[in-house]
Amino acid sequence: MYFGLSEEQNQFQDYVKKFLSDNVSVDEIRKIANGDDQKLHEDIKSGLMNLGLSSLLIPENYGGLGGDLLSAVSIAQGLGTGVGPISFAGSYVMAPIALSLGGNDDQKDKYLPKIASNEIKFGVGLSEYVAAREDSGIELNKGKASGKALFVIDGDDADFFILSDKGGTMFIVDKNEKGLEIIQLTTVDKTRLYLELNLKNVKAEVLQETENNPFVIQKVIDAGRIILSADSIGASETMIEKAVSYAKERKQFNRVIGSFQAVKHMCAEMAADLEPCYAMLWQAAHSFDHDPDEARLQACQAKSHISEVAKMVSKKATEVHGGMGFTDLLGLHYWFKRIGLNRQILGGPELVREEAAELQGFNQ
Amino acid sequence: MNLEYGPEYEDFRAEVIDFCMEYEGISFENTSSKNISRSEWQKILIEKGFIARAIPKEYGGFGGETDIIKSRIIATELSKAKIPGGMGGQGIDMLVPTLLEWGTEEQKQHYIQPTLHGEMIWCQGYSEPNAGSDLASLQTKGELKDGNWVINGQKIWTSTAQYSQMMFCLVRTEPQAPKHSGISFILIPMDTPGIEIRPLVDMTLNAGFNEVFFTDVTVPEGNIVGKRGDGWSVANSVLGHERGSLADPNATMNRLNTLINMMKEETIDGRRLIDIPSYRDRLMQVQGKVMANQAHSLRLLSSKINPGQNVKLGGMIQKLVGTELRHEMEALAIDVLGEIGTLYEETPRLKENGSFQFHYMYFLGLIIGGGTNQIQKNIISERGLGMPKEPKVQEAS
Incomplete structure (x- = not known):
């Protein structure tokens, strides 16, 4: 019996953490967020992609590493620690899973090897299936898609998009297809880009195994929720580390503020609530890989609980920093905002808790 | 990640399940046909090696090796089968x-055997x-x-x-x-x-x-x-043990199931409590915390059998998190029962023997006892996060 990340998974995570701490300081994050340095952003993306992120979840017979979701979780935690300004959940977790489970052999042959080799990139937009806001929603009719998709994940530089209709049938749209309008949405977290897609009779390539089979889209959403939770755990971990080390240095009343119990207790509360989240996250990923009966409930509950804990951490860690925590200069807000964004994507806490209740037959 | 204990342990689990079936319905009540005294039961459990496992035979123990996984299997299966476990208390535990x-x-020679036997x-x-x-x-x-x-x-x-x-x-x-x-x-x-x-x-x-x-x-x-x-030093060598045992994950899971069942049975205006969205959402929040806690206890178990897995901070938070969670869970049960939730002691319309109010208060006691949760936060921040101690005051005014 061994409960936790393997040595290999820990190492992989450490590479990602090290790359981000060596190459992506707060100044660099700020430049990327403000769109001031395209070359820097490209260098960081390719540096991280060189670690093999794009091939992680692609099956071995399609040129990938054939990793499981727990391995992807170990990477996502690492990316979260440094607010990694790259695509991951959509392009390299949800898309490979959607294609592997939902595509026919031709579709797998066509796309999977090229994702692994980083020749093509996918964005993923499933918010309408989770909860359609405003005028969003897509209808599929004889191979053509019309409507709007909001909050498409990892849409920047995407060559293709995986979208779905309200029934959970998933399909691929080429970014160059006629009738597709791409609109950039600006969220609080400018380190990752989200899109709105406007489709007018756009040619859609349906993922055949997803027709009348919501199992696939649910699996893809579970994976997305687990990965976003991992990202928030990583971000929370860094916020606690920064709060603790600031509290050990900053002096007031001739003492370091970390010697005041008011401050220490905030740090202890953050650590105490975050610590069980690691195990919850890993168990959810493990169930995704090996225990389908438990997987959906655990994914929902992990998304809900970790979002709540991360929100608390993001607030208290900022408070420990006092006025400096509120400034752009310190840049702590990038982690705060990442946590705030992850919380809402693919269903906020109340929505996923309601889903968790439904799964257990609690609301009749 | 590997959540299997392996065939040797599954055999052991089967043995424990057989034992539970043999003693199904056992009770310390005089009125029960399967009545047994606590100390007789204690001796049976020791003889099986289900408790006092690593205590030498010459002192009245089982005389085996410590086996954390076996202990866990025993606790889980006895709890599932609603079979009483061994006696606890300050003597045996500390x-x-x-x-x-x-x-x-x-x-x-003089003290251990009679203590283990509940005498x-x-x-x-x-x-x-x-x-x-x-x-x-x-x-x-x-x-x-x-x-x-x-x-x-x-x-x-x-x-x-x-x-x-x-x-x-x-x-x-x-x-x-x-x-x-x-x-x-x-x-x-x-x-x-x-x-x-x-x-x-x-x-x-x-x-x-x-x-x-x-x-x-x-x-x-x-x-x-x-x-x-x-x-x-003598006292502190076992104090950590007491703190860890104050919020048993099996008991927490059993209480959550009691709460869920109650919310399916009780009604307001004919509607089940669990069908009321605001109540249901609070239940789901508590369930999320319980699930996190269950997973965390597996991680702690794993760290005890896999040297090199460092969960030092994870062990320190148990008393704080576990007692607060139980208190919150019992509070939810009271809130969803409303006025009915305030009934206590001997009274008509009492639910679950008044155990929600009892545990709500009892766990407030545990939040304070065994090292207050504020002291726990000092321990977590000082020993877990390396934060400085409060400067010593020469003389309090």
């Missing part, structure tokens, strides 16, 4: 491990009215006179003192030494003249605690465990 580590051969009940004499969180400032005095310890002073929060044959007690024997090194660990028979026990009724209306007064209480010199002045 004194026995202390004696094994610090006791003389004579002390081990000798112990209470713990640590806290005093002026030594709570700051336990090491305790003032109960012990003086060596003519080969005896003569003890004077007062203890408080002493659970089970009225039923106990013995007390293990922290006593200041070296008044000139610094406060942590002037304490000795002394064993006191509760029928010694000069001991007065006054029950202390707590908010649950049970006399769960007592005050114990000592007036020239005289016990032999050999009743000390460890050397003079070693008492603080």
Whole structure:
């Protein structure tokens, strides 16, 4: 019996953490967020992609590493620690899973090897299936898609998009297809880009195994929720580390503020609530890989609980920093905002808790 | 990640399940046809190696190796089958491990077996009215006179003192030494003249605690465990064990299931409580915390059998997180029951024997006891996160 990340998974995570701490300081994050340095952003993306992120979840017979979701979780935690300004959940977790489970052999042959080799990139937009806001929603009719998709994940530089209709049938749209309008949405977290897609009779390539089979889209959403939770755990971990080390240095009343119990207790509360989240996250990923009966409930509950804990951490860690925590200069807000964004994507806490209740037959 | 215990352990689980079936319905109540005394049951469990597993046979234990996975399997299966586990209490949980580590051969021979068999009940004499969180400032005095310890002073929060044959007690024997090194660990028979026990009724209306007064209480010199002045180290060697055991994950899961079942049965205007969205959302929040806690306990278990897996911080948070969670869960049960949730003791319309109100209050007691949760936060921040201690104040005004 061994409960936790393997040595290999820990190492992989450490590479990602090290790359981000060596190459992506707060100044660099700020430049990327403000769109001031395209070359820097490209260098960081390719540096991280060189670690093999794009091939992680692609099956071995399609040129990938054939990793499981727990391995992807170990990477996502690492990316979260440094607010990694790259695509991951959509392009390299949800898309490979959607294609592997939902595509026919031709579709797998066509796309999977090229994702692994980083020749093509996918964005993923499933918010309408989770909860359609405003005028969003897509209808599929004889191979053509019309409507709007909001909050498409990892849409920047995407060559293709995986979208779905309200029934959970998933399909691929080429970014160059006629009738597709791409609109950039600006969220609080400018380190990752989200899109709105406007489709007018756009040619859609349906993922055949997803027709009348919501199992696939649910699996893809579970994976997305687990990965976003991992990202928030990583971000929370860094916020606690920064709060603790600031509290050990900053002096007031001739003492370091970390010697005041008011401050220490905030740090202890953050650590105490975050610590069980690691195990919850890993168990959810493990169930995704090996225990389908438990997987959906655990994914929902992990998304809900970790979002709540991360929100608390993001607030208290900022408070420990006092006025400096509120400034752009310190840049702590990038982690705060990442946590705030992850919380809402693919269903906020109340929505996923309601889903968790439904799964257990609690609301009749 | 590998959540399998392996075939050897699954065989062991099957053995435990067989045992549970053999003793299904067993009860300590006189009215039951499967009535058995607690101490008989205790002996059966020891004989099977289900408790006192690593305690040598010569002291009345099973004489096997410590096996954390087996202990976990036993606890889980007994809890599932609603079969009572072994006796707990200060003697078995705290004194026995202390004696094994610090006791003389004579002390081990004399005390361990009757304690394990439930024939000798112990209470713990640590806290005093002026030594709570700051336990090491305790003032109960012990003086060596003519080969005896003569003890004077007062203890408080002493659970089970009225039923106990013995007390293990922290006593200041070296008044000139610094406060942590002037304490000795002394064993006191509760029928010694000069001991007065006054029950202390707590908010649950049970006399769960007592005050114990000592007036020239005289016990032999050999009743000390460890050397003079070693008492603080002797006591601390097992205190961590108590903290970890205050919020058992099996019990937490059972209580969550009780809550869920209650919310499916009880109604408002004919609607099940679980069908009311605001109640249901709170239930789901608590369930999320319970699931996180369950997973965390697996991670801690794993760290005990896989050296090199470091979960130091993870172990320190157990008492804080576990007790707060139970308190919150019982509070939710009361809220969803509304006015019905306030019923207590003997009354019509009582639900679950009043256990929601009882545990709601009882766990507030545990949030305070066993090292308050504020002290836990000091421990987490200082030992877990490496934050500095509060500067010492020379003299409090």
